[in-house]
Amino acid sequence: MLSKKSIRTNFLIKLVIALVALILSFSVVLYSYITYGVDRELKHSLMKQAEYLFATYPDVKVAIEKNGDILKKTLNINAKIVYLPKAQYRPTYMRKVKLNDRQYVQILLPYDFSRQTYLSISADVTEQKKMQQKVYNAIVLINLLGMVIIIFYAYFLSGMLIAPIRILTDKLSKRNEHMMEHIKSEDLPLEFEPLADSINTLMSRIQNFVKYKKELFIGSAHELKTPLAVMKTKTQVTLLKKSTTEEDMKDALRQNIISIDEMNKIVSSILEFGRAEGAQFETPKDIDVIDFLRAKANDYKILADSNNQNFSYDLKPDHYIIHIQPMLLTQILQNFVQNALKFTPNDKEVELKSYLQDGHLIIEVVDEGIGIDDERDLFAPFVRREDSNGVGLGLFLVKSAADGMGAKVELLNRSDKSGTIARLTLPKYPFCKI
Numbered sequence: 001m002l003s004k005k006s007i008r009t010n011f012l013i014k015l016v017i018a019l020v021a022l023i024l025s026f027s028v029v030l031y032s033y034i035t036y037g038v039d040r041e042l043k044h045s046l047m048k049q050a051e052y053l054f055a056t057y058p059d060v061k062v063a064i065e066k067n068g069d070i071l072k073k074t075l076n077i078n079a080k081i082v083y084l085p086k087a088q089y090r091p092t093y094m095r096k097v098k099l100n101d102r103q104y105v106q107i108l109l110p111y112d113f114s115r116q117t118y119l120s121i122s123a124d125v126t127e128q129k130k131m132q133q134k135v136y137n138a139i140v141l142i143n144l145l146g147m148v149i150i151i152f153y154a155y156f157l158s159g160m161l162i163a164p165i166r167i168l169t170d171k172l173s174k175r176n177e178h179m180m181e182h183i184k185s186e187d188l189p190l191e192f193e194p195l196a197d198s199i200n201t202l203m204s205r206i207q208n209f210v211k212y213k214k215e216l217f218i219g220s221a222h223e224l225k226t227p228l229a230v231m232k233t234k235t236q237v238t239l240l241k242k243s244t245t246e247e248d249m250k251d252a253l254r255q256n257i258i259s260i261d262e263m264n265k266i267v268s269s270i271l272e273f274g275r276a277e278g279a280q281f282e283t284p285k286d287i288d289v290i291d292f293l294r295a296k297a298n299d300y301k302i303l304a305d306s307n308n309q310n311f312s313y314d315l316k317p318d319h320y321i322i323h324i325q326p327m328l329l330t331q332i333l334q335n336f337v338q339n340a341l342k343f344t345p346n347d348k349e350v351e352l353k354s355y356l357q358d359g360h361l362i363i364e365v366v367d368e369g370i371g372i373d374d375e376r377d378l379f380a381p382f383v384r385r386e387d388s389n390g391v392g393l394g395l396f397l398v399k400s401a402a403d404g405m406g407a408k409v410e411l412l413n414r415s416d417k418s419g420t421i422a423r424l425t426l427p428k429y430p431f432c433k434i
Contacts, residue, residue: 227259340367
């Protein structure tokens with residue numbers, strides 16, 4: 001159930017290692033503290049016994065020889081004077097001795113330097129050591145029990161933490177192009193809501209992409225079918241005539257050429273759309289959008305002046321850095337401005353403007369043309385105005401480009417006067433820097 005690549009496995013291993021290391025470290029510190037404390041108390045006790053002997057008896061050696069058994073019974077110590085070679089002679093020190101399964105603590109205090117003798121006081125600490133060993137055994141047992149509890153707790157905790165990921169995995173594994181139901185973020189912990197919202201946004205974009213692609217294919221077939229039908233009908237009528245003149249043949253050929261030109265125009269637009277979509281693979285980079293818009297606006301003003309049209313711009317703020325694909329932004333702006341200039345009379349004005357709203361940069365192309373039909377989806381393929389000579393893929397390309405960089409496009413009628421507002425809303429971070 002737990003694989004080497006599993007997040008849960010890695011989490012379990014790291015958590016168990018960390019907690020076990022913590023427990024072992026604590027145990028070592030506790031063990032060292034207990035050992036140090038016991039040894040210090042024993043040394044302090046033996047030093048007090050030595051001080052008592054020096055304070056009570058003028059000649060400690062004689063007193064020990066006479067009262068050795070009494071000292072052993074009353075003070076529970078074994079005192080004697082011992083000789084050590086000069087090479088081993090040193091200040092007071094304590095050592096541990098083990099004799100016949102009994103453990104002793106011995107303290108040696110310099111007694112007669114000239115004779116190289118020490119006052120040796122030892123105490124039987126076997127029972128204390130047994131008690132100390134029991135404490136150590138209890139610590140080890142508690143450590144083992146703690147490790148088992150840690151493993152079970154880590155397993156439970158990892159399962160609880162991995163549950164939202166499993167929910168997302170299960171829901172996403174059931175999604176396909178025919179089933180794009182949004183994930184309910186309220187079923188997930190608060191920390192996973194931004195991820196669920198991002199996934200829902202992505203699925204919405206995929207839905208739109210699939211929808212518009214199908215519409216593109218269906219629309220292409222429909223648009224190509226019309227000139228083909230005209231060609232077929234005109235040719236059949238010409239062939240069915242009993243007396244077909246040369247002029248009739250020329251007229252049929254002219255009509256066929258017109259139909260072929262229409263089909264060629266449609267095919268060229270589809271190819272252009274395919275090339276434009278390739279811009280979505282452009283590497284995003286940081287640009288100052290305001291400087292970018294200002295440079296484009298100057299170009300558009302030259303184009304408008306050449307057609308005797310009025311073009312102005314009002315760009316705010318002064319600077320705005322964003323991580324984006326410049327080519328996609330160019331495609332959207334170019335289409336907006338070209339449509340505005342196409343449907344705006346010469347004595348009217350087209351304006352490019354930008355401003356910040358709710359943390360988003362809004363870019364608008366505002367014209368004084370005749371407006372749009374609110375009831376039609378102008379972003380669908382092959383949808384165009386009746387007086388337009390295009391094939392209706394421009395705004396479809398705009399929608400595709402906007403979806404490609406996580407932006408939003410809208411076409412609105414002006415409320416103050418006749419005209420259209422083409423709006424592009426850019427998020428602060430359309431692309432995540434990796």
